[in-house]
């Protein structure tokens with residue numbers, strides 16, 4: 001990879017996050033208060049303000065990003081997402097013929113909405129006065145989300161790396177900054193290699209968490225006596241410790257590895273993006289954040305968010321070939337926010 | 353004169369510029385660019401933290417200004433939503449907001465959650481309640497309960513005795529009495545939301561006469577009448593939802609602990625409500641309401657030194673049982 005014949009004009013532009021915890025705390029608590037007193041109606045405005053704070057504090061080559069999302073559009077998107085969530089919930093709780101109908105309708109609508117979500121997010125992001133845009137086709141969204149999504153589901157997540165690669169390829173290969181396209185070049189094999197240790201660790205944790213519990217229950221059933229309370233207590237502690245380890249240690253490790261994999265495989269025109277997050281450093285940050293959030297009953301949250309963002313963005317840079325100034329605009333029409341919220345609610349990562 | 357960086361909206365080329373006001377027009381000038389626009393047609397961003405202020409032109413061009421003081425001096429009172437920034441950066445308003453948010457959340461937990469849970473429990477369709485109750489009993493049978501060893505004649509006798517129970521208004525009560533045994537739960541009884549009342553053999557053995565058992569049934573019927581089981585479930589779900597919303601960013605793991613704490617508190621209230629109901633029911637059925645207090649005291653003795661096991665039944669910690677017995681005595685003498 002590191003070739004010696006690098007052109008002289010190649011420079012490194014670092015990405016930086018300038019937000020401060022104290023400042024974000026003020027924004028966060030005022031957002032929260034307004035959201036509570038308006039019974040949630042303010043939340044789209046809060047979201048826009050939060051994202052604007054994050055975008056405008058993200059700096060690359062002495063310029064910041066900006067977010068232009070319109071709260072009202074987000075409001076309608078959010079309403080639709082809630083309706084879909086309620087339908088989904090009832091359809092899966094009370095099994096009937098309507099379950100099938102509702103699931104099919106949602107399944108067909110979801111790719112359409114997610115396609116819109118990606119478009120909305122990018123279209124309303126800008127840098128140096130130029131908009132980002134997403135030009136992926138709707139048909140491809142159906143292939144990615146329905147085909148690979150269902151495949152993942154039916155293979156008990158063994159196809160998850162494939163799904164993730166296809167999703168990121170679809171997202172990054174169809175994203176544009178002005179008239180300059182992004183490109184994505186990370187093979188499915190590399191996704192599997194990155195996922196493998198985590199899949200193994202997850203399987204081991206699963207076994208470690210459930211097998212002793214199952215054994216004790218089976219033994220007590222066999223002998224007809226109730227299990228020793230001390231053993232049960234010990235096992236519950238062990239179970240919680242394992243789940244904690246999984247969420248607090250494995251998740252940040254995975255986030256770091258995947259961020260590096262995805263972004264170091266993404267280019268903007270000729271400019272190579274690079275991400276070098278240290279997995280263990282991220283574990284330390286997320287772990288200490290979780291502890292501090294817990295002992296402050298959540299009040300440390302704004303600092304935690306800023307701290308994690310600062311580290312994760314600070315580990316990224318752009319290796320430019322020539323200058324960013326050369327990028328020119330490429331117009332795209334306005335679009336609605338339908339879908340933007342669906343992704344949040346159904347917990348699907350479409351993060352920029 | 354204020355320094356800024358101008359982008360024309362057609363390319364990513366940076367232009368270092370200076371801005372100045374010329375009457376009602378903003379004058380921008382730099383190497384290779386110069387423009388003059390009416391301030392009224394510009395969209396000027398509200399201040400947000402220490403992020404750059406943005407001037408957006410109608411043709412898509414944008415000018416970033418980092419010098420906040422200079423910007424305010426130049427375009428004072430421009431940009432809507434300034435009050436937000438003032439609130440966010442004022443220590444006094446931030447602290448006041450924090451206290452208000454804490455008060456609102458506390459009020460929501462104290463009044464809002466039970467209210468919402470009542471609404472959900474009251475609106476739950478009967479078919480769903482039946483389905484849920486059946487599932488719950490299945491789970492309990494599977495994990496904690498064994499078949500009753502009481503002779504069926506004794507079971508039938510208790511069922512006949514229970515027919516005497518009348519609501520406070522004097523009408524017959526709809527319920528189904530079932531018997532089970534349990535090695536782990538000790539003397540206990542509990543109600544399922546559809547009116548199925550489960551009496552454990554250990555409790556039947558503890559009672560000295562059938563009236564005491566009728567007091568237990570009356571108490572459990574109080575839980576059914578007030579839909580305590582469903583409310584508890586809905587409250588748990590609501591608190592869980594709130595906690596996830598609050599802690600959601602960090603980890604859903606943190607979100608489960610408060611749910612457990614909140615439930616322990618609510619169930620205490622429910623017991624009192626069910627006890628009061630039982631006293632009225634017993635009186636209407638011609639059974640001495642003191643029986644309930646007697647049985648609660650007996651339970652307290654068996655519970656002494658034992659940890660509460662957290663089922664929705666009669667089981668409670670030792671001091672709580674004694675306190676309830678005293679309360680029932682108070683109700684009985686007050687109603688005489």
Ligand SMILES: [Zn+2]
Pocket residue numbers: 571572575622623626664665666
């Ligand atoms: Zn009770």
